[in-house]
Amino acid sequence: MLTVLSRRPAWWPHFSSTLRSTAVTARLGLVLGIAVLTCFLTGLLSYFQYQAWEWLPPPASPVWGYRVTQGVHVATGMATIPLVLVKLWSVYPNHFRWPPFRSVRRLVELITVALLVSATLVQLFTGFFNVLNWYPFRWDFLSVHYRLAYVVVGSVLLHIAVKLPDIVYGLQTKIAEGDVLTEVQWNENPESHSIAGPLPPPVTPGLSRRGLLTAAGAGIGVVVVTSVGQTLTPLEPIGLLAVRQPSKGPLGVPVNRTAEEAYVIAAATAPDWTLKIMGPRPYALTLAEIEEMAIHEAQFPVSCVEGWSANAQWRGLWLLEVVERGGGTADSQVRVRSLEPAGFFNKSMIFGPQLSRALLATHLNGQRLTADHGYPLRLVAPNRAGVFNTKWLATIEVLS
Amino acid sequence: MKIWRIVLAVVGVGVGTYGIFQLLTQLPRQTLVLLALWLIAALIIHDGLLSPAVIGVGAALRRYVPDRARRYLQFGLIMAAMVTVIAVPMIYRAHTQPPAKALLLQDFGINLTVLLAAIGGGTLIAYAIRVARDRSLPGRPPDEADK
Numbered sequence: 001m002l003t004v005l006s007r008r009p010a011w012w013p014h015f016s017s018t019l020r021s022t023a024v025t026a027r028l029g030l031v032l033g034i035a036v037l038t039c040f041l042t043g044l045l046s047y048f049q050y051q052a053w054e055w056l057p058p059p060a061s062p063v064w065g066y067r068v069t070q071g072v073h074v075a076t077g078m079a080t081i082p083l084v085l086v087k088l089w090s091v092y093p094n095h096f097r098w099p100p101f102r103s104v105r106r107l108v109e110l111i112t113v114a115l116l117v118s119a120t121l122v123q124l125f126t127g128f129f130n131v132l133n134w135y136p137f138r139w140d141f142l143s144v145h146y147r148l149a150y151v152v153v154g155s156v157l158l159h160i161a162v163k164l165p166d167i168v169y170g171l172q173t174k175i176a177e178g179d180v181l182t183e184v185q186w187n188e189n190p191e192s193h194s195i196a197g198p199l200p201p202p203v204t205p206g207l208s209r210r211g212l213l214t215a216a217g218a219g220i221g222v223v224v225v226t227s228v229g230q231t232l233t234p235l236e237p238i239g240l241l242a243v244r245q246p247s248k249g250p251l252g253v254p255v256n257r258t259a260e261e262a263y264v265i266a267a268a269t270a271p272d273w274t275l276k277i278m279g280p281r282p283y284a285l286t287l288a289e290i291e292e293m294a295i296h297e298a299q300f301p302v303s304c305v306e307g308w309s310a311n312a313q314w315r316g317l318w319l320l321e322v323v324e325r326g327g328g329t330a331d332s333q334v335r336v337r338s339l340e341p342a343g344f345f346n347k348s349m350i351f352g353p354q355l356s357r358a359l360l361a362t363h364l365n366g367q368r369l370t371a372d373h374g375y376p377l378r379l380v381a382p383n384r385a386g387v388f389n390t391k392w393l394a395t396i397e398v399l400s
Numbered sequence: 401m402k403i404w405r406i407v408l409a410v411v412g413v414g415v416g417t418y419g420i421f422q423l424l425t426q427l428p429r430q431t432l433v434l435l436a437l438w439l440i441a442a443l444i445i446h447d448g449l450l451s452p453a454v455i456g457v458g459a460a461l462r463r464y465v466p467d468r469a470r471r472y473l474q475f476g477l478i479m480a481a482m483v484t485v486i487a488v489p490m491i492y493r494a495h496t497q498p499p500a501k502a503l504l505l506q507d508f509g510i511n512l513t514v515l516l517a518a519i520g521g522g523t524l525i526a527y528a529i530r531v532a533r534d535r536s537l538p539g540r541p542p543d544e545a546d547k
Contacts, residue, residue, distance in 0.1 A: 017458065082482035085450075092451050115416075118439040121446060126438075128486075132493045133503060137438060139431040147422040148435075154416020161408035164401060205467040207474040215475040219482030222515065227486070240511040241486055245502050254502035261498070372500040 008098040015093040015182045018202040022186070023178025024209050026170025028087040028216070029163075033156065035080045036120075040153050042073035046305060047146055049385040054333070057352020063382035067303035070385070071231035074307025077127050078227055079220050084120060086216045096183035109162060116155035123148050131243055131306045169194075175209050177201040230308040246310035250372055251364045253302050253310045256386060257345070259371040264392045267339040268375055275360075275377060279398025280327025287376055293317040294362040304386040314380050315363035319396070320356055328398035330356050335399055336379050339392040348388040354381040360393065454481075468534075469527065476523030480516050487512040 049066065052058050059065065101107050123145065130141045137144075160167065170178060179192045180202050186192040193199050207215070229239030236245060244254050259265050267273070275285045285293075294316045303309040323334055333351045340346035350358055358381035362369060369375040374391025381389065423432065457477070461470050490508040497503045 015455075017462075078486060082485055085446075085482075085485065086478070088446065089451065089454060092447075092455070095447065114443060115439075117446070118442045121442040122435070122438050125442075128489065132489060133497055133501075134489070134493050137434065139427075139434055143427060144423070144431065144435060147419050147426065150415050150419025150422065152419075154412045154414070154419055157408050157412025157415060159412075161405045161412060164405050164408070168401070206462065206470040208471075211471065211475055212478070215478035216482070219479035222479065222483055222519075223486050226511075226515070240506070240515055241483070241490065241508070242506075243490065243504060245505060247502075248499075248505060249502040250500050255498075255500040258498050258500050 012098055013093075013096045013183060015096070018180050018204045019207065019209055019212055020090050020093065020181040021173075021175075021178035021202075021209060022166050022170040022181055023173045023175045024170075024212065025087065025090040025181065026167050027175065027213060028083070028090055029167065030171065032080065032083055032087050033160065035076050035083060036153065036156055038076045039073055039080065040149055042069045042076070043146075043149055045069045046073060046385065049305075049388065050142070052349075054351070058354060058383065060353035060357045060382045060384075063300050064303075065383040066385055067231065067301045067309040070303055070305060071228070071307055071309060074127075074131055075224060075228045075231070077124060078131075079224050081124050081128060082220050082223060083216070084124065088117065091181065093181060093183040097185060098183070112155060112158055112162075115151070116159050119148055119151045119155060123152050133306075174201075175213070176204075178209075231303075233311070243306075244308035246308055249310070250370050251367055253312050253364060253373065254304075254308060255372040256304055256306070257391075259375075259392070262338070262340040262343075262346075262392065264339045264341075265371060267394075268371060268392045273376055275322075275393060276395045277322060277326040277398070278395060279323075279332075281325070283326060285322070290317065290360075290377060291362060294360075296359065298357075298359050298380070298382075300359075300380050300382045300384075302380075302386050302389070303384075309386075312380075313365050314359050314361040315366075316359040316361035316377070316380075319350070319358040319360050319379065319381075322360060322396060323355070323398055326396070326398045328400075333399040335397040336390045336393055337395045337397065338390050339394045345387050346390070348379070348390045350379070350381060350384075350388075354384055357382055358384075468530065472523050472527040472530070475526075476519055479519045483515050483519070484512065487515070 046066070046069065049058055097106075101110075126137055126141065127145060129136065130145070135141070173179075177193070179186045179189075179194050182189070186194050190196065193202075223241060225235065226239060226241040227243070229235035229237070229242040230244040230246065233246070236242065236247060239245060246252070246254050249255060259268060271287075273287055275290060277283050277285070296318055297313065297315050299311065299313050301309050301311050319334070320330060323329075323332055328334065331351075332355065333349065334355055335347055335349050338346040358379060361374075361378050361380045362376070364370075364373055369378060374393070377393045378391040379389050379393060423435070427435075458474075461473060465473055487508055490504060491512065494504045494506065494508050499505065
């Protein structure tokens with residue numbers, strides 16, 4: 001039985017491409033590791049916008065903060081899709097070691113690598129699909145994306161720990177000279193340079209290893225340059241793969257949820273609409289009163305969790321003045337509610353520095369808000385995820 | 401190095417276990433079943449279909465295309481594949497959303513064609529320059545497979 005197992009069958013796959021090498025994989029892996037870490041950290045910053053702690057309110061400055069971090073999050077995530085595919089190509093022969101399950105340790109390694117690969121692919125692709133507003137997966141995107149991120153990062157760290165000697169070898173070896181990576185592990189391969197001693201570097205008759213990395217970098221570069229225009233305004237004209245084109249949105253700003261989708265058209269255009277302020281000294285403001293008070297201007301970009309953003313000039317009244325008249329202060333916890341009857345995003349909490357600088361906006365880029373942009377009144381604040389700039393306001397609740 | 405490996409492994413197992421624990425305790429059973437199916441499907445599609453297809457293409461190129469031309473073809477195909485992976489879901493999803501979202505309003509089929517043509521054209525020009533240069537430099541040894 002043992003001898004049968006130790007002899008490799010003739011049909012077993014054999015990989016002979018000299019392009020593959022730990023020297024190549026380690027370099028791809030280094031960039032991939034940085035990309036995953038970038039996505040994780042910017043993702044945590046975004047999650048903080050969703051679940052800010054009372055004792056640590058989200059900052060209001062820089063006003064472009066979330067625009068940059070979330071733009072980086074989505075752009076890096078998209079660039080990581082082709083990157084991870086090349087990286088996995090470079091190690092594909094590792095699946096075909098003989099015998100397949102030589103030890104418990106090898107089995108554990110295979111299971112953790114399977115988890116690493118599947119979690120990373122699902123995380124990247126569902127994130128991309130979310131940016132496309134496409135939900136073929138029938139689960140709540142945020143609650144899975146957030147938790148799966150820990151699985152991805154944890155398995156990446158474990159993978160680095162397991163592979164650290166190979167990573168060090170790969171990075172220290174000249175790219176053309178590294179051992180060829182085949183289905184036979186280098187320390188069992190008599191032809192490997194590491195064992196056979198100084199030999200001429202392996203011949204790559206077609207593309208060189210350096211050429212492979214250059215091609216991968218160029219391909220990823222094309223993806224980034226043609227897609228990042230959805231947040232980096234000067235690149236919008238060459239955005240052949242840009243998911244959003246902010247300048248094509250109404251009043252120069254895209255909309256993520258239309259008035260029709262939110263079922264608010266009738267309520268938002270009702271002539272007797274009033275803004276109700278609840279708290280220690282409740283009162284109400286009519287539309288005419290609000291139009292009269294709307295004289296303050298501010299420039300806050302709209303920055304969406306989906307990675308697009310656009311500069312915007314707003315006009316309205318300061319939320320803090322409205323809150324103070326209702327008996328609150330700059331230290332109050334304030335909840336704003338939309339006319340939208342249901343859904344997780346028909347309300348939002350605002351407190352701390354964002355409360356002091358928030359605007360209840362009536363105008364966007366010099367024009368009265370359209371229904372899709374939140375007519376008659378919407379919240380805007382600096383460095384605030386777009387989804388919490390609540391539209392079609394109905395009530396302001398001064399909670400403390 | 402050993403201490404680094406231990407630290408990385410301990411932190412990695414901790415973070416990963418936290419994520420798995422969160423998933424198992426905070427999500428409805430139906431979501432977990434679907435997620436498990438997606439994780440398995442990702443492995444099957446990537447390792448079982450995509451990777452063998454890519455390796456098959458590579459083997460065919462090695463067999464049928466001379467080395468000097470193959471070098472440029474491989475370069476162009478790698479770039480083209482990367483752009484295509486991103487463009488295909490966009491082509492599928494284009495024009496499905498209300499116009500006010502300014503979302504996927506472009507004709508991504510045409511855009512992908514433009515990008516692939518640019519990549520193909522650039523590759524071809526680089527190859528032509530190489531061929532011309534090889535001819536003008538008789539001292540340069542020709543590639544084995546070009547004989």
